[in-house]
Amino acid sequence: MNDPWIWIEAIMTLAILSYLYKDNPIYKAAEYLFVGVASGFYLSTYFQNVLVPNLFVPVWRGTSALFGPGTPAVTDLVRVTSLVLAIFMFMRFSPRGAWLSRWPLGALVGAYAGLAVIGLAQGDLIPQIDSNLLPLVAPGAWKTLAGAQGVAQGMAAFLGLFSNIVLIVGLLATLVYFFFSLEHRGFAGKTAKLGIYFLMISFGASYGFTVMARISLALDRLRFLFEDWLGIHISG
Amino acid sequence: MSLTQRIEALDRRWIFLLMLFSMSFPLIVHIRLPVRTSPEARGFYESIEALHAGDVVYLASDYDPGGKAELEPMLLAVLDHLFRKDVKIVGATLWPAGSPLLERAYKTVAPKYNKTYGVDYVHLGFKEGKENVMVQLGKSIREVFPVDYYGTKLDSLPLMHSGFNGNPIDKLGDTKLLVNISIGYPGTKEWVQQVRGRFQMKMISGCAAVSAPEYFPYVQSGQLSGLLGGLAGAAEYEQLIGRPGWGVTGMAAQSLSHVTIVLLILVGNFVYFWNRRKGAARS
Numbered sequence: 256m257n258d259p260w261i262w263i264e265a266i267m268t269l270a271i272l273s274y275l276y277k278d279n280p281i282y283k284a285a286e287y288l289f290v291g292v293a294s295g296f297y298l299s300t301y302f303q304n305v306l307v308p309n310l311f312v313p314v315w316r317g318t319s320a321l322f323g324p325g326t327p328a329v330t331d332l333v334r335v336t337s338l339v340l341a342i343f344m345f346m347r348f349s350p351r352g353a354w355l356s357r358w359p360l361g362a363l364v365g366a367y368a369g370l371a372v373i374g375l376a377q378g379d380l381i382p383q384i385d386s387n388l389l390p391l392v393a394p395g396a397w398k399t400l401a402g403a404q405g406v407a408q409g410m411a412a413f414l415g416l417f418s419n420i421v422l423i424v425g426l427l428a429t430l431v432y433f434f435f436s437l438e439h440r441g442f443a444g445k446t447a448k449l450g451i452y453f454l455m456i457s458f459g460a461s462y463g464f465t466v467m468a469r470i471s472l473a474l475d476r477l478r479f480l481f482e483d484w485l486g487i488h489i490s491g
Numbered sequence: 492m493s494l495t496q497r498i499e500a501l502d503r504r505w506i507f508l509l510m511l512f513s514m515s516f517p518l519i520v521h522i523r524l525p526v527r528t529s530p531e532a533r534g535f536y537e538s539i540e541a542l543h544a545g546d547v548v549y550l551a552s553d554y555d556p557g558g559k560a561e562l563e564p565m566l567l568a569v570l571d572h573l574f575r576k577d578v579k580i581v582g583a584t585l586w587p588a589g590s591p592l593l594e595r596a597y598k599t600v601a602p603k604y605n606k607t608y609g610v611d612y613v614h615l616g617f618k619e620g621k622e623n624v625m626v627q628l629g630k631s632i633r634e635v636f637p638v639d640y641y642g643t644k645l646d647s648l649p650l651m652h653s654g655f656n657g658n659p660i661d662k663l664g665d666t667k668l669l670v671n672i673s674i675g676y677p678g679t680k681e682w683v684q685q686v687r688g689r690f691q692m693k694m695i696s697g698c699a700a701v702s703a704p705e706y707f708p709y710v711q712s713g714q715l716s717g718l719l720g721g722l723a724g725a726a727e728y729e730q731l732i733g734r735p736g737w738g739v740t741g742m743a744a745q746s747l748s749h750v751t752i753v754l755l756i757l758v759g760n761f762v763y764f765w766n767r768r769k770g771a772a773r774s
Binding site for chain 2: 275296297305367370371374461464468474
C-alpha cells in the first residue's frame with residue numbers, strides 16, 4: 256500500500272471507472288495518458304526488438320563491410336532490400352511515387368496469404384472435416400448407458416447417444432443456411448431455419464463467454480483495489 | 492407513472508451499482524462455490540500430469556496487460572504445476588507487451604520451488620513476426636531467438652542442451668508439449684494452424700473466455716489435448732492441481748454477477764413487453 260505505483264494504478268483505475276458515472280475530465284485525462292503511454296511503449300518495443308536487430312544492425316554491418324575492409328555477408332545485404340521496401344511503403348504519401356507502395360504491400364499480402372492458406376488447409380479445413388465424419392451413435396455409447404449408475408450418470412449417458420446426431424444435423428442445417436444458390440423454401444427453408452437455431456445457440460454461448468470475460472476484467476480491478484490498494488484480503 | 496414504467500426509465504447507473512455490489516459482496520464475505528471440472532480442463536491437466544521430471548515444454552505466453560485478468564491466474568497455475576513436476580520450461584511471447592508479464596509470473600512461482608534460471612526455465616522474450624515466427628520456431632529456435640530476454644546467448648544456457656539424450660533443444664519438436672496461454676491474435680488458432688499439424692506437436696491451450704467457443708472444435712478434433720477458457724477455466728485447473736487461487740476465489744463473484752445479469756435481462760424484457768402491451772391496450 257506504500258508503493259507509489261500502487262497508488263498511481265489505483266488512481267488511474269478509479270479515473271477510468273468514473274466514466275460509469277458520467278463522462279468527465281479526469282476520465283479523459285486518464286484515457287489520453289493511457290493512449291500516450293501505450294503508444295510510446297509499443298513504439299520503443301518495436302524499435303528495440305524489430306527495427307534495430309532486424310534492419311539497422313544488419314544493414315549497417317553489410318554496408319560497412321561493402322565499402323570498407325571485410326566481406327559483407329549476403330544475409331546482411333539482403334536486409335537492404337527490406338529497407339528499400341520500407342521506404343517504398345512511405346512513398347504512399349507522394350502523389351508521383353505512390354505506386355511504389357504496392358510492391359511491399361504485394362510482398363506482405365503474398366507471404367501472409369501463403370502462410371494462411373497452408374495453415375487453414377492443414378490446421379482447420381482437413382482436420383475439422385475429418386472430425387465431423389462421425390457415426391450417428393458414438394462407439395461405446397450403448398455400453399456406457401448400460402453401465403451407468405444413478406440418475407445423473409444415466410441421463411448423461413442417454414444424452415450421449417444423441418450427441419453425434421445433434422452435431423451432424425446441426426452441421427448440415429447450418430451449411431444449408433449458408434447455401435445461397437438454393438432458394439430457402441420448402442424442405443431447404445425448414446432446414447435453413449433449423450440452421451438459424453443452431454447458429455443462435457452458438458452465438459448465445461459466445462455471448463455468455465464474452466460476458467464472463469468482461470466480468471473477469473472488472474473482478475481483477477476489484478481484486479486490485481481491495482487487496483493491493485486497500486489491503487483487504489480476499490484471495491486464496 | 493407505474494412501477495414498470497419507472498423500471499424502464501431507470502437510470503443505468505443503478506444497474507452499474509447493482510453489478511458492483513454483486514461482484515464485491517462474495518469477495519468481501521469470502522463466499523466459495525464448488526467448482527466442477529470439465530473434460531477440456533481435465534485434458535489440460537492430464538497432458539501436464541503425463542510429463543516426467545526433466546521433460547521440456549515450450550510455453551507460448553501470448554497475452555498483454557489486457558488479458559492479465561483472465562490469463563495470469565492460469566499462467567501462474569501452469570507454472571506451479573510444471574515446476575512441481577520438475578518439468579523444464581522454454582518460454583517466449585509473440586506479444587510486444589507480453590515479456591514483462593511472463594517475467595513476473597516466473598519470478599512469482601520459480602522461487603517457491605527453488606528453480607534456477609537457465610537450468611530449469613528460460614525466458615526467450617518477444618519476437619515480432621506472428622505466424623512466420625511460429626513456423627521458424629518449428630525449424631530452429633536459435634535462429635529466431637539467438638539470445639534470451641536478458642541478452643544471454645542460448646548456447647550458454649544449460650537448459651537449451653537438455654533435450655532428449657542430451658541433444659540440444661533447437662526446435663519445437665525437441666520439446667514434449669506446446670502450452671499456449673493466449674488472448675487473441677497471434678494465439679491458439681495460429682499455433683494450431685501453423686505448428687500443431689505441421690510439426691506434430693501435442694498442444695494444450697488456456698485462452699480468454701471470448702475465444703473459447705472458437706477453440707472447442709479443436710478439442711473435439713483432437714488438435715488440442717486440453718483447453719481452459721477464461722477465469723472459469725483457471726478455476727477448474729486450480730481445483731485440479733489442488734492449489735486454489737484467484738480463479739477459484741473469483742468464481743463466486745463471477746457466478747453472482749452472472750445471476751444478476753440474467754435477472755436483469757429477464758426483468759428488462761418483462762417490463763418492456765408489459766409496457767408495450769399496456770400502451771397498445773390504451774391506444
